[in-house]
Amino acid sequence: GAGVSQSPSNKVTEKGKDVELRCDPISGHTALYWYRQSLGQGLEFLIYFQGNSAPDKSGLPSDRFSAERTGGSVSTLTIQRTQQEDSAVYLCASSVADYTDTQYFGPGTRLTVL
């Protein structure tokens, strides 16, 4: 398929471990977004990429969270020293150019921190 894909679909980890979440956007989409979906909290914006650069990192909740994007395509969200409050569904989306375009979402990665 040509949609946004994310891996893994589920991740269970122990408190204090690092995790990496991957997003493959739609081919040719310049903009890429990460969101966090917590129970009863809706979608929380984390970071926005335009190509390989991140002009908006304002949503990253702490310095334990980081993200990178290489080759203008795949992105990795890394959470270091995970805490139980990091448990959530992490959603990735992409759009053709920027915020003005329709965003297409992946199925998400459900992260559980024990």
Add this chain to the structure above:
Amino acid sequence: GNSVTQMEGPVTLSEEAFLTINCTYTATGYPSLFWYVQYPGEGLQLLLKATKADDKGSNKGFEATYRKETTSFHLEKGSVQVSDSAVYFCALRGMNRDDKIIFGKGTRLHILP
């Protein structure tokens, strides 16, 4: 700042019932308004949108009208089906090019056969 408030769920209806999910917003100027739907196990999909006052977005039998005077964008469907069971998110994007989409907390809809 910009914000979106939508009715809390879950909402449970019988098949063929009329659906309304309320959404109101706070924003300056004329934001673009959206409804997204998340079916079980899937990512969000854009359901419909409206970009100016009095516009009506529609898709799959769902409708929502951009009401500037009441700052609302309520989602309606005349006859729901079991397959409409999902989580529905109201969202807005401000007028500035760099404005992000802001999502409501979502409303879970259960349709009983």
